[in-house]
Amino acid sequence: MDAVKELSYALDTFYFLISGALVMWMAAGFAMLEAGMVRAKNTAEILIKNISLYAIACIMFLLMGYSIMYGESASGYIPSFGFLIGDDHALKDVLAGTDDAPYYSLLADFFFQVVFVATAMSIVSGAVAERMKLWVFLAFAVVMTGLIYPVQGFWKWGGGFLDQLGFQDFAGSGVVHMCGAAAALAGVLLLGARKGKYGADGSVNAIPGCNMPLATLGTFILWLGWFGFNGGSELKLSDVGEANAVAAVFVNTNMAAAGGVIAAMITARLLFGKTDLTMALNGALAGLVAITAEPLHPSPLLATAIGVIGGIIVVFSIVSLDKIKIDDPVGAISVHGVVAIWGLLAVTLSNPDATLVAQLTGLVTIFVWTFVASLIVWGILKAVIGIRVSEEEEFNGVDVSECGLEAYPEFTGGK
Amino acid sequence: MDAVKELSYALDTFYFLISGALVMWMAAGFAMLEAGMVRAKNTAEILIKNISLYAIACIMFLLMGYSIMYGESASGYIPSFGFLIGDDHALKDVLAGTDDAPYYSLLADFFFQVVFVATAMSIVSGAVAERMKLWVFLAFAVVMTGLIYPVQGFWKWGGGFLDQLGFQDFAGSGVVHMCGAAAALAGVLLLGARKGKYGADGSVNAIPGCNMPLATLGTFILWLGWFGFNGGSELKLSDVGEANAVAAVFVNTNMAAAGGVIAAMITARLLFGKTDLTMALNGALAGLVAITAEPLHPSPLLATAIGVIGGIIVVFSIVSLDKIKIDDPVGAISVHGVVAIWGLLAVTLSNPDATLVAQLTGLVTIFVWTFVASLIVWGILKAVIGIRVSEEEEFNGVDVSECGLEAYPEFTGGK
């Protein structure tokens, strides 16, 4: 290989690694966001869920997920499970550090992909917060990151039938965010609402999060990490066209988030009479989810508009889910699920290769697969060992019963 | 274009994007710093101000600021407003994603510049904290980021008369920090001090910030982000000379901050008998502001010394502003304004192209323009709708009245 090609390989590898590090940082963002949005008594548990789901995602994706998602497969419907009998190329290549990929390190690709799995799983932890058993959640994480996510990921990014169909999903509004939200929804439906959230008279009781600066920090971390999430998904940087593309992705990602903040703030102000901080934060995330399906083709103004609509949708979605008593403490299903639908459809506004039929097929496929598979897993866990903590544990907070410590022992007077 | 030039273009574009992402991260730094330095009852509001000002800055700079600052203009005094009638090249190029710039993506440049605007505006939010109406602040942010900042930015970085005059301001001690501080000062003068800050007998009452770890985290975030802020302002990385220059900027930025910490700690210890944490944090920021005007030419030792003097100045400035009853809850005017004067003058110590006359002209021009323009905007807002919350709202905290929630509902016993 000549020196220029070597250098190009190095630059693209570095770009993957830095992008991956930014996405890894999103794990901290979800942890802070969720820790800020729950009550003090359930904070330590949500923290340990977040750090351990990341660890599980890395290990399961190494052991089997990467092979399923990127292994060779004759069919576009069934991913490769060849690694089970030892003949999988993708996994072997990663473990050996060999590089089939011509222009960047395969291990850098693995690093970039593995942090995406963790993102999908992080979405679940917020929605089921404050009432699910810790080790049940971790058991689900094993199946989700080892099997459920990689199979649908294979359908699009592994070259499966959704990809062949022309389904467009640049960085994963569907593959990552919709997938996480569908798994979360299945869990929430089987789990039920937190005690006291919905009155017998149909009232909805706000359960305020205990630490707004943490929630805000988490949102900023996610915003920053998203530059890696979307920016890295261009998958190449090393010539003028690719560099311009990556720059466009950065700008559009940023503008959509900005649009989401402002739209959600104004919507909340008009609906509630107050400028609700949590809605502004969810607006930022909604803008980011909305643009993730197609951050390359829109102009910056269109990207802003896509974020604005995402920011409006998220407020109405959060209010609506509460009306039908789907209790999601951090709004994860609205942000990552409902808004992802908008994002996937909005691809047709700017990407000439996208069709409404393909986009709908993709989102329905991902949703149905993930929702049904998750429902089965959650259901088995519920039947066998139970997925919800006892009423007493829920009342006292899961920190003491699950983790044996309090997150803020001096601030809450032992409450 | 040959392969080497393409690669060089890609590397410089990546350098801009990563630098920009680091500066974007400074928005989180200001949010955490300010949230830590106010009282609990005003925390949610300062958080929403910080995230929404960033969003507004991005949108306004896209809509008009970038055109004003970098559009073509015959005169060095009046920036281009051609975008109003549709003939502006800069904006069109950005929207179309075309690249006039020969060695990096124009969209990457836009991304890098837009996060600077947000930094300038972030400086304001801290100074007016705990007593200003939320939507008045946002209205000011629209004018500041869309008009006031870009006009003075054009004078220096858009090739205007300050640039032609030889005014040196590498990464914006004047254009960004002094500008933000001048706008903040105008707001504070019209707004008045927080209730209870200054006694009728001339006493100054400390109003302690509620969360020192957040303030410290914010300072570390800003320190990290500053490597992008100053490091990216070299604007090129891709040859030996430029790479060495960027490295020098990183080292000097770091050393100045280190010098600022130690100097402010010792100064505070000598003045107050205690090693005040907030002064150490402000010392770090003072060192960073001081070196921002010229982080390239000084030796690392001189950079340390520039930071040391910045760290001493900031302590005396904070004490002095309190004596003349200018109430700035986070010390923003001292850190970003008073220390910026030192930074702009210190350019003459190492940069042979700098003259005292040009530096003084630059800082006076930026200060007077921003201060007067801001005073007019704040004044109009005050006359028309009032800029200050009611006494009752201030007493109860602006979180409940403006945001409808508390930042720490479980930690303060409802206080």
Next chain:
Amino acid sequence: MDAVKELSYALDTFYFLISGALVMWMAAGFAMLEAGMVRAKNTAEILIKNISLYAIACIMFLLMGYSIMYGESASGYIPSFGFLIGDDHALKDVLAGTDDAPYYSLLADFFFQVVFVATAMSIVSGAVAERMKLWVFLAFAVVMTGLIYPVQGFWKWGGGFLDQLGFQDFAGSGVVHMCGAAAALAGVLLLGARKGKYGADGSVNAIPGCNMPLATLGTFILWLGWFGFNGGSELKLSDVGEANAVAAVFVNTNMAAAGGVIAAMITARLLFGKTDLTMALNGALAGLVAITAEPLHPSPLLATAIGVIGGIIVVFSIVSLDKIKIDDPVGAISVHGVVAIWGLLAVTLSNPDATLVAQLTGLVTIFVWTFVASLIVWGILKAVIGIRVSEEEEFNGVDVSECGLEAYPEFTGGK
């Protein structure tokens, strides 16, 4: 130099600078981790220790440490002190910004190395928390970062006798982590345990940290920063082999941390019956410390296993140190010292150049040198001015007596 070589130089320099920025960010990680693990009344002081030790490390390493560690020396045992009489090349080159290094900027190397010194010193602050005088700690930091660390650093990374002996320590399990832990241990032994930690009847009283989200955030920051710490220590990125190596280091670093989390969680669950969050956090850090001595050669599966063993060791080590009444509020000696032994020995599992004898020689040398030198310095400080605050100050918290403010004035009811 031709254009390709210039570009390669620029890319490697950029890689150093970004890696260095990530390591600098670890200073924030230690600050948050330690602030979360101490009680509220000692939080401001641990914060000021963390930011000022970073500043001191930068200044001392510039003034003398870099010269000692990387200056020319005829002997492999005594580092160069030529800078004392003005003939040191390393320091002069840095100050002048010249570049002897053929393929990247010397100033970028200085930046990368200086943040490592701060990491070593950060390890100390946690272990001596809640009872040591602030300025005594800072005085120790001056000697540690200016002399103790650079001397043993010279023995390995400056080309001294440990390097000549074949001692392998890729990114510093020994040079950085063991060194920090040895200095911490010396301090803790002279300082004694916190009042109330160990009962007269041999009981061990848990003193819970006040802010678990901060501790978790700190751990995530350290995990992210470690990609720079280990990833940058490959020292070159710009060809296919080096790029693959850096990618392998990223993957292995991440997998070891993941393994550490899971192993520590399971170990704690089995030992205590609860899934202790602080053990999960220490497990992550243990995995990172364990892989730091050799993150390049292991396969990702072996790296995971190395982390798993690190995660198991750290739990038993923390429990054991408490049994022998070595009071380390954050577990720093276990994480960075005991686990580093495992990491240094584990090098022999995958690196064909490593020998057990060389590894043992290296770790014993580093430990003995640092421990004895630190004991002398701590001992002199103890004899001359005393290293421990008064009982009354300890009871009331060091924040008020040392810093003159409280970290959370509104959350603890003045307690």
